[in-house]
Amino acid sequence: MAAPLKLKRQQTAQKPKSKLIADLFPVAAVLVDTPVSHLEGVYDYLVPLHLEDSAVYGTKVVVPFGNTQVDGLIVGRKNDSQQIKNLKMIVDVSSPSGLISSQVIEHLELVRNRFGGSFWSLLKSALPARVAKEDKMISDIRSPSASETYESPQLRDLIGRSDYGMLIGKQRLKWAINLPIGIASSNFVNEIIKLRARTGQVLVIVPDEKDLLALKNDLKNFFGTSFLELGTHLGKSDRYKNFLIARFSRPSLIVSTRSGVFTDLEENSTVVVLSDLDQSHYEQHSPGWNTRDVSLLRSKNTSLLFISASHSMEISRLIEIGWLEKKNYRNKNGIQIVTGENGRSFVSSVKKGIAQGNVLVTVAEKGYANLFLCAKCRNTANCKCGGKLQIQGANSVPTCYLCDTQQRDWKCQYCGESKPYVISKGIDRNAEEIGRAIPKASILISSGSKQIADLPNGKHVVLATAGSEPNGRYSSLVLLDGERMFSRPSLRAEEFAKFQWFSSLCKVLPNSEVFVTLQNHHPVVQSMLKADSNSGASLELINREKAKLPPFYRVAVIIGSNLEISKFAENLRSSKDYEITGPVKFDQNQSKLIIRVKLEEGGNLVDLLDDVSKIQGVKGRQIFKIRVDPYDI
Structure with a gap:
């Protein structure tokens, strides 16, 4: 797995003294968004006195780095620093205080460890662009209340009293649900959401806006002010405003497209992923990630419901090994x-x-x-x-x-x-x-x-x-x-x-x-x-297992110049840990390489590709385009 966030330099230095520095915990550990991937890391900065209360954990800041100013994320406050050179000062805060919770940061770290790449690329997927005028609404945000007494006799008759009781119970659920034939899918999904919301927050991840609209009207009427919509389909201002509501309030139901999968949730919440096999659940930017795996990496007290007409092979494997419980509800439909x-x-x-x-x-x-x-x-x-x-x-x-x-x-x-x-x-x-x-x-x-x-x-x-x-x-x-x-x-x-x-x-x-x-x-x-x-x-x-294919093997697709890809492939062939396909030329200058590795060795492959990217950055070479676990090979 990738190493946890840590300081770049670790030698003892005296704490600088200045009347302009914060009195309490004057040093901030800042994860810096550098323009060069191999320099990404946590650096210490001084906290100005006037930012003492606002520059807290999970706050975005602007910091000097080299000869420029870049974004940073505060991941700690402390009394002194072990960095050897004189510390620079935080320039300003660039988000509301504590915008990113510790749970989200830990979740992003797990996702980075699985898919590689930089922490900041994931953070930018999770965090919409700021619209400063919307920040003033934070003080007015209140947590809405939701109904805890809703019942659905029709759903109880379909799924049975046992499953119905578990659905409205407090225990953690890990279900893979097949959409029943002959019943309106949106009605079935909405009833499950309404019942599950009795136990805590529910986050529903849908493939695209079309699916969101199919669920929205009924759910919005039912939940009222406790309904929230997220996703890149919203306008810039609405997307940021709704993100703030999700962060500083606790709406009972959040329905979102792919980007909302990182949304901060309270304890014992439920995440519902609708149609995980749909390609829209896969992030297009390198190194790529998908909502199914991101949801599986949430905290162990989060319930997971995967609802689909037909599940992916990845979900089928989890059913086969008993990690997910299959739910297939039949009715007399006469079809x-x-x-x-x-x-x-x-x-x-x-x-x-x-x-x-x-x-x-x-x-x-x-x-x-x-x-x-x-x-x-x-x-x-x-x-x-x-x-x-x-x-x-x-x-x-x-x-x-x-x-x-x-x-x-x-x-x-x-x-x-x-x-x-x-x-x-x-x-x-x-x-x-x-x-x-x-x-x-x-x-x-x-x-x-x-x-x-x-x-x-x-x-x-x-x-x-x-x-x-x-x-x-x-x-x-x-x-x-x-x-x-x-x-x-x-x-x-x-x-x-x-x-x-x-x-x-x-x-x-x-x-x-x-x-x-x-x-x-x-x-x-x-x-x-x-x-x-x-x-x-x-x-x-x-x-699939005999053919050494997903979901039993993890896959990385690497694209680069013909010469560099050929050299990389030759170096990898000496290892028996990898299945190498290629290089295959797909234009005059570039080739593609496909690497497969057993599921349990996937972390080693991700670490290797991260190290290769960092070395290429240090040497000033063109960095490979890398896709880990793509939708298709």
Whole structure:
């Protein structure tokens, strides 16, 4: 593990004397945000007399460092210093006093030890930009009260009296909950939140603003002033103001996107992570972190509820070893699963559904004809530059996806035939075919930058790509492109496809028909028939372990110049502790290296990469770009 924060120089020196220095604990230990990563550390500074009361533990300050002024965080106050040279004076405070609690600092240290990088990069993720005018509201902040008597008979009937009793009890919970099929997911999650709030604070981490809005209205009406919203989607002023409320008040419920995962909570609180497999839970900046692992690193008295339509392999491993308790609640929903075997078409499912309400059709890709062949000889249609040709719309000409060249008079370069045969339909082509089969149906498309957040009034056939499904309930569900989704060249292809399909399945009404474009014997179809998304996880985990892949191995992806990456790879190959893949060139000047190490040795890998970055900084070399435990390899 990375070493704890400590002083850079440790030699005894006399305490400087000055009438301008604070009388009580005149020396502050300050974690300095230096422009050079290898100099990050704790340095001693004198506390001016006029800042004696405000420059306390957890306060951001401005301090001189070298020939410039930088940010710092006070992590201690004391009577004297062991640093040998004359101490410099803190210039000013740059945050409210005690803005960062000791619990948050300790939590950030644990996260830094797991993912590497600098403490300040994590602190900047946890702390929104200051809006000084909002600081004056701190004195007016009061802790709101919440209901301690709420009951939910419907939820009790679904989950049983035993689990219901534990949910409203004081004991620590460590649950992995599958969203039940046939019940509105937002209602189910909201009921769990309301009940758990009886026992203490609840922090809910959602993937994105769309998920937040799906929960917000009901919860805000219920909790009133005890409801708080956090996240980068808020304006700068509102984000900082709400952060102050979360820090200096104790709202019963905080709902946030990824950045709120570090929020300071009272003792015996509950953290709920919704859909941990969603990519939005992963921080994009190096070295990267994810809300699942950050939540797992909270204090041992914090309850953890992971709620998802289908859990990640990391959560499945924790269930398998008994660290998390699996909760799968079934109800009599009357949902019928049918497959495309024996040439059955999905159109009948669409017609049946549109007669009763809305229909959701999920597809793998946007666009029209993303890949087509010659109708005669079945050779792929390619451009002269080597790129594949695509058809953007019903009346569009074939266009190269690489050079954007249009081929108005396209003919097969092998046999001369001019008729295309589409084998990779996009969402637009599917919408066109459904429109022909059901001429009077209202067809909506939700994809890419043109997403529909909520179902409009009326009856509609909604076509959506992964993650673009409008919130609402559907009378029929069609899951297209199964083979394409489950066969993508990605580590998480099957995992993510199952998550998307079960997420859609949780949107259907009772007694609905669900059409699946996979064979009945496919593992995910069997899981759907059992109404258990975690079914078959044990076999998947065995295969992952044999292949030396996450969640049994930790992974680091390192990007750097071709020469430096090659040298680094050669040095690592002498160690038997690491599985090395690469280097692989991905442009003219840079290469990528993938390092895998057993789970229990992950800390050593993180320390190694931190040391390499510091050495590169000392020698003035370009520092590697490092991603630890990325979403995908």
